[in-house]
Amino acid sequence: MRKTLVCLMGLMMIVGLVSFAQTTEVEVWVWGQLTVDLMAGLESAFEAAYPSYDAVFVPKAAAEYNTILTTALQGGVGPDVFFVRTNPMPAEFAAAGFIQPVDEIVPLVAAYDDSQLAALSYEGRPYGIPYATVAFPIYYNPEIFAANGVSIPQTWAEFLAVCQTLADNGVTPIAMTNTNWVMSEIVHPIVAASFLSDAWLEDLVAGNVDYTAPEFVRTYEALEEMRPYFAEGWEALSYQDMRVMFANGEAAMVLDGNWSAPSFLTMNEDAVYDFFILPGPDGPGRMYWRLDAGWGINADLDPEVDEAAVAFLNFLAGPTAGEILGRDLGLLTVQPGTRLFLAADITTRMNEARDAYGVSIQYGVGGPFDWNAPTVSSSIGETTAGVLLDAITPAEAAAMVQETVDQQ
C-alpha cells in the first residue's frame, strides 16, 4: 500500500514537472492525408535538428480545410502552426488576430523577396513563411507515347493531333476529374499560360481589359477542343481517381500540379511519368506557377514559451526544409539557399522549365482579383467545369467571370 502511494506521488511529481516545462510539442495542420504521409521526411529532419522537440502533423480534408481551420481558430482550439492559403486568408486572419507576424520570430524572413511575401502579408508585415511555389505542367506517360509513335507536341494543333492519334489507337488520351478547385487551380491555368500573353495579363491586372476580352474567351474554346479526349466517365471521377488512372497507365496524360510527381509513385510503384509544357497556338507554351501557401503561426502562442513552434517555423524557412520538401513533395521551394539538389530529376527540370518558360502574373488564383469575395478563382473553376460539361458557351463563361469580379 505504501509502495503504491509513493509511486503515485512520484508519478504526480513527474507529471507536474513536465507540465511546468516549456511546450516542446508543436501541432501542425496540413491539408490532405497524402501530404501528411509525405511530410515524414520533414518531420524527422526537424526532430533530428531539434531532438527535444516533437512535431505532430495533423491532416485535414483539403476541401474543408478553410472552414475547419477558421472555426478552430475562432473557437480558440486552433493548431500551433498551419498552412495558410494566399490572401485574402492571411489578411483576414491577421485582422482578426488569429495569426501573428513572423518577421520578428523568424529572422530568415528578411532574405526572402518582397514579391514572395506579398501574398502572405498584411499591412506591410509578413504573416506567413512561403511554403512552396507550385507549377502546372502536363504529365505524360513516355512509354505510351513511344508505343503509339507520338512525340511531345510543339504547337497546339500538334497537341490535338497527338490526342487524336492516341484516341484512334484506343488509348485514353487525358485523365480528367470534375472537381471545381482542380478546374480553377490546374486545368484552366495550364491552358491560360500558353494562350494569354504577358502583355495581356498586365493589361488585365491594370484594369485596361476585362475577362470578356476575346483572348480570355479563347482559353475556354481551347478547353472545348480538348474535351473529346477526356477519359470516359470523367464527369464522375474524383481528383484521386484521375491521378490513379494516370499512374496506372490507363491514360496517357494528366493535367496536374508539380506536387503530384512523388505521389504517382505511391499510387503505383511502377508508374512512369514525365512532363511537358502545353504548347500554345503558335509554338512553345508557358507554364503557370505561383506561391501556393504559407505556414502561419497561431497568435495565441508566446514566442518565449512555445519554443518548439518558433523553432519549427525557423526550420521551415531554412534551406534544409526547402531541400526536403523539394525531394519528398516535388515542390519548387523558394527558401533562400535552396538548390533542390536532393530533389528528383523531374523536379529540378521543372524548376528549370519554370525559370525558362514560367509565367506568374496571376489572373485567377492568388491574383489581385482573388483578394475579395466573391473570388474570381471560384468563378473560373465553375465556368471551366460549365464549359467542359457543355452547360455554357465560352463567351458566356467569360461573361460570368467578369460578372463575379464586378460584384467585388
Place this chain on the structure above:
Amino acid sequence: MAGEWCVASLTRFFLGAAATMTDRPAIGRWADRVLSRKMRIVLVFLLPALAIYTVFIAYPYITSIIYSFTDWIGVGERNFIGFDNYVRLFTEPRMSGRWWNAFKHNAILFGVSMLFTVGLGLTFALLLSNRKLKGRGFFKVAYFMPYILPPLTAGFVWRYILHPRIGVVNEIFRTAIPWLGKLDTAFPTVVIVWCLRVTGLYILFFLASILSISNEYRDAARVDGCNRLKEIWYIDLPLLRPTILMITLLNFINAFGAFDMFYALTGIDGAPFGRTDVLTTFFYRTAFGTVNQPFGEGLGMGSAVACSIAVFVIAVSLVFLRLIHRTPVEY
C-alpha cells in the same frame, strides 16, 4: 454582477421549490411569496427543458436573424447594414440566380417525392394492408430500411453503386455513364435515390393510418356489397385525407431541408455545374465557403440565406395548416 444575482435568485428559487416538494419547511421565503406552489412545481419540471431549448435553439434562431442584417464574414468586425444582404440576395443576378436555381431543385424534389410517397407509397401501403398477404413483416422491414441507414453512408454506398467504372448499375446495363457527373443525369439520379430512401417511411405512415380505420366502416361497406377496390375508393381514401395532408406537409419540410444525401452524393458545390444544388448546400457554401472562396460570402449573408429559407418554409407551413383546419373531414 448581474450574473451572480441571477444565479443567487435561481438557487433560492429552486431550493424553495425543492423544499416544497419534499414537504419540508421552505428555505426560500422569497419563492413562497412570488409564486403559488403549483407554479413552482410546474416550473421545476419545465425549466430544464425550456432552458436548454431556449439557449440552444430559440436564441440562436433569433440571433441568426440579427446576423443577417450585418456584414460579418466570420472573423473581424460586424457592422449593421440593414436589409442590404437580402436586397443583394434577390437582386444581384449571381446570388439570386443561384438561390432560385437551388429553390427550383427543392421544388422539383418536393413534387417528385409527392408522386413517389403518395402515389407509390399509398399504393404499397394499400397492398400491404391486406392481412392475408404473406411476408408482410418482411416487406415492411425491407421498405423501411433505407430510411434508417445514415444518409452519409448511404451516399457513399450509392456513389459506389453509380460509379462509372465499378458500379453495379453500369455493369448491369453495360454502360459507363457517370450518373452523378453528367449534367442531365445528376439531378434525376439524386432525386430517385432520395425518394427511395424516404418513401419507406411514408409507406409505414399510410399503413398505420389504414390499419387504424375502424372496422365498422369496412363491415358496413361489406354488407353493402363492396369489393376491395370500391372499399378503397369510398372508405380508405377519404379517411386518409388527414394523413395525406400531413404527409404533404412533412414532405414539404423535408424536401426544403434536404442536405445529407445531396452532400454525400454530389458534394457541397451542387456539382455538376449547380445541377444538384439545393437551398441547404447553397446556404452552407455561402456561409462557410469552399476551397477557392475561403470565407464564402460571409456569415451575415449566410444567415440571410438561412432566414430566407426558414421564412419561406414557415410561411407555407402555416398557410397549409390553416387550410387543413378549415376543411373538415366528412365520413
Place this chain on the structure above:
Amino acid sequence: MGHPNSLRSILLKRIGSRALLYVILIAYAVLTIFPFLMSLISSFKSFDELYASALRLPSVWQWENYAMAWEAGEFAQYFQNSVFVTVISIVGLLVLGSMAAYALSRYEFRGRRIIQTYFLAGLVLPFRLAVIPVFILLRDLGLLDSLWGLILIYIAADLPFAIFILTNYFRTLPIEVEEAAVMDGAGPFRIYAQILVPMLRPALATVGVVVFIWVWNDTFVPLVFIQSSEKFTLMLGLTNFFGRYLRQWHYILAGSMITLMPVVICYLFASRQFIEGLTTGVRK
C-alpha cells in the same frame, strides 16, 4: 367489368394477379435492400475483385478490409465517441422531455398553450439554419470541440419531438392512478418518478429509438463543431476516412458497413419500436 367465362380463366386471373402483386412487392423490396446487401458483399472483396466485377461474390472473404478500416480509420475511438454522445443525449432527452411533458400535460396554467406551441415550432425548423449563432454560443461557453457540446445540441434539437410524442401519449394515460397517488399524499416528484415514468415506458422507448437513429446518423453537427480527431463521431470519422482512401472502395465500403451495423442490428431486433415510433403522430 368483364365476365370470366371459364374456370381456367378465373384461376389464371387469380394466380396471375396474385403473382403480379408479389412480383411488384418483391421488386420494390429488392430495390430498397439491394444497395445495402450489395455493398455488404462488396465490402468483403479485394480491391482487384471490386474492379473486375461488381456482381460476383468475393472468392476470398477479405475480413482484413474491416480490420484495416477499424485500425487505420481509428474507428474504435470514433465508435466510443458516438456511443457516448448517443446514449447520454437519449438519456438526457428522455429525462428532460418527460419532465416537461408531465408539466405540460397534467397541470393547467397560464401560458401553457404558448409554451407548447413554442416547443412545436422547433419541429418545423431545421437546425442547420441556426448553426452559426450556436457555434458562437458554444465557443463562448468553451464547449467547442467538445462531445458535451454535441450532447447539449442534440437534446435541445430533439426536445420538440420528444415533448410532442410524450404529451400526446400522456393524453392516453388514465388520470385515476395519479389521483389515487395524490390522495395517498405523494408529492409530484414521487408521482413522476415512481408512477408515471413506468407508465410512459412505451412512449419513452419510441422516442429513444427514433432519436437514436437521428443522433447516430447525424453528420452535420459533428462536422461543424468538432475539430480534434480524437473526438470525432463515427460519421465524421467516415467522412475523413473517405477522403483519405478516396479510391480504395473496399476499405470505404468496409468502413461504411461498420458505421451502419449498430443501427441495422438495432433495427432488425426492434423494428416494431422503430416503426411505431415514427408513425406515432399518425395514429391519433
